[in-house]
Amino acid sequence: MLRDFVYNDGTRAVIDMSALNQVGFDPVRKAWFVDAGCENWTVYRTLLNGFGKTLPAGSCYSVGAGGHITGGGYGLLSRLHGLTVDHLTGVDIVTWDALSRQARLRHVSEASSDGAERDLFWALRGAGCGNFGVIARYWFADLPDAPDHAALLTLAWNWSDLTEDRFAGLLHLYAEIVAAMPESDFSLLKLNHVAAGQIGLIYQSVSPPGTTAADHRLRVAGQARMLRSRLGAIAPTSPLLRPLGGHPGMMTTLPASENENHLTYLEALQTLNGSGPNQFGKYKSAYMKKGFPADQVAAIHHWLQTVPEGVAASDMAQSLLQVDSYGGRINRVSPTATCVPQRSSIMKLQYQTYWNNDSTAGMPLSPADRAQEEAHLGWINRFYAAVYVRTGGTPDPARDPSGTVDGCYFNYPDVELGSHARGDVDHALRLYFLENFRDNPRNLVAIKRHWDPEDYFHHAQSLPVR
Ligand SMILES: Cc1cc2nc3c(=O)[nH]c(=O)nc-3n(C[C@H](O)[C@H](O)[C@H](O)COP(=O)(O)OP(=O)(O)OC[C@H]3O[C@@H](n4cnc5c(N)ncnc54)[C@H](O)[C@@H]3O)c2cc1C
Incomplete structure (x- = not known):
């Protein structure tokens, strides 16, 4: 709530x-x-x-x-x-x-x-x-x-194999791939905190009704080969050790594999249907019209290695930056046709952190639980401010002559962007709805x-x- x-x-x-x-x-x-x-x-x-x-x-x-x-x-x-x-x-x-x-x-x-x-x-x-x-x-x-057919594949990289250069190379190539991929495909790049041990890519490919299973398999196989060879050339991939961060889906029951898993659409839905225990969490978002500039990559790399004071490193294992592919049909709609104006982005970013404790709903937090909450919120807010330092600490297109960022998603509400209580709600609402x-x-x-x-x-x- x-x-x-x-x-x-x-x-x-x-x-x-x-x-x-x-x-x-x-x-x-x-x-x-x-x-x-x-x-x-x-x-x-x-x-x-x-x-x-x-x-x-x-x-x-x-x-x-x-x-x-x-x-x-x-x-x-x-x-x-x-x-x-x-x-x-x-x-x-x-x-x-x-x-x-x-x-x-x-x-x-x-x-x-x-x-x-x-x-x-x-x-x-x-x-x-x-x-x-x-x-x-x-x-x-x-x-x-x-869709009649769906396929999923997962690529993972050990943090221990990722130099900063390789990390930058992966982000650069990912943006290139999502800008060119078929509209039937969708990807989630999970840039987990180093405490999780690995980062990874989940890729879903569906085929419209009427496509034969053979045609679907052929197309997906080609796409999977391309992903494995291009992304694998930048940094060696490794078998996935545990479900990728965020809300874990049923990846634990379905073998996550670098090879395509062919599924019905219902099975694909179930597999990526984020679930898991109730917990505290904080989201922040950003739309991106272009790939990541070098300063953003450096900030992302730094903050994914940073453990905030007051929590154990293991407490950060569920924190991540998730980079979703975007665009396709979304971008064929005018920015004024609905009130959602972001119609030229190729990626949508979700900054996520989660934490758990045994506090009781409606009761004040203990000092230890409060410190844990502050550590997580401090980490995600400072991470975000560092990535957007050149545009005033938020992905503000009005302050971005390079045309890279395009505001935020209203459905990942973030009071740090502005609120009535702080007297700066216009700032948040401009980022959500632009003009x-x-x-x-x-x-x-x-x-x-x-x-x-x-x-x-x-x-x-x-x-x-x-
Ligand atoms: C785990 C998780 C995963 C998510 N994944 C996605 C995703 O994949 N894609 C995506 O687009 N978003 C996603 N979201 C964001 C989600 O779309 C928003 O949080 C959404 O607002 C949730 O709606 P709700 O009714 O469940 O939430 P609530 O917290 O009940 O409501 C959210 C807001 O909507 C208002 N509201 C609720 N019901 C109504 C109503 N009937 N009439 C008018 N106003 C109403 C409330 O007043 C409140 O302001 C995710 C959120 C979570 C927590």
Whole structure:
């Protein structure tokens, strides 16, 4: 649960959406629907088993449709099919009417006769989380067909084999590969902290319905050969010792291999379906339009070797920078078609750190647990500031004449970028929404002012009304 987003010390009640959990096809409206209380796994399984359809949404099974879809929603099929909001055609939302003092359920879409409702629908395609009302149901006039075939492969490198030059070479080549790879493919480069012992690449390749198994295998084999030979030439690969960092999927049960594992799409989904125990964590994000400049590589290398004071090295084994491939179909959508403006990036970065202790929810942290939290937060915040030192400590495109960085992802909210409490929320919202925040003729601040003039829906980084 996100502090000051869905919960803070003054919270009296939390709306439990979990009973709104249907997924299906409505013959009257002739559209698919996903209720806001669903979790990703329910959505994937129902669409796939019932209709052979899917969404290009996130990989973690427990993420809720409520925030995930309206915040953008991307995943391993997004290079092939775009963002989830690119497919959204309608939203059922309960808004609060400040004049009549009444809540009202309305269906908003591109086809709404009221221009203000069309604007609201635009804003819900990327910025809906806790800003305009309570979303009950998402609608999709059409959905992508689920792929027939999928293959996964994993390459890993021992940190002990990685000189700084080899590390830089891998990052450089990775950017080159993702910029050129087929849209059916997606990769996650997991730059784990040195405490994990290895870094690694997970590569998924799917083929559209209608592709024969033989054609699929042939294409994937060629791609796998290319990856092994080009990346392996920079630094020798090693068998994977344990699941790669972040939210471990089922890599432990499926043999992770440098050779392609051929799977059904459902098995691929399950394999990369991040799971594991509940724990504390902190994310930061960055979009990248080009490969890593040398100063960023040096900062990344340095911070992946750094153990913050107050924690044991082993406590950093789950900390990483994950570099996802991006682009493809996502980048064929205009920056103003939805309110997600980042439509020319080739990579999306997730800085992640996780920690565990036996503290009790709702109770103050012990001094030791507090020190552990501060050590992890200090590490990730200093790591990030060092990578973006040339652009003011954040991936701010307005301060980047080289055109490398392109802001941050709203669905990885980071209060360090700015917040209402600190008086600098505009900085964060500019990084998330660029010109769609307040500069473009259709902009989020104007839409918020129209639909929620009293700022009824408010959180640490909610849209301001002026
Ligand atoms: C483990 C993990 C993995 C993730 N993986 C991905 C990924 O692969 N791809 C990706 O795009 N994102 C990913 N995310 C980010 C995820 O999309 C966001 O955290 C998302 O906001 C979660 O939505 P939720 O409803 O589960 O969360 P909550 O914490 O309940 O809500 C998040 C925000 O959305 C608002 N909100 C929730 N429900 C509604 C509703 N019905 N109406 C209006 N506002 C609502 C809340 O008020 C809050 O501001 C991941 C997050 C986690 C924790």
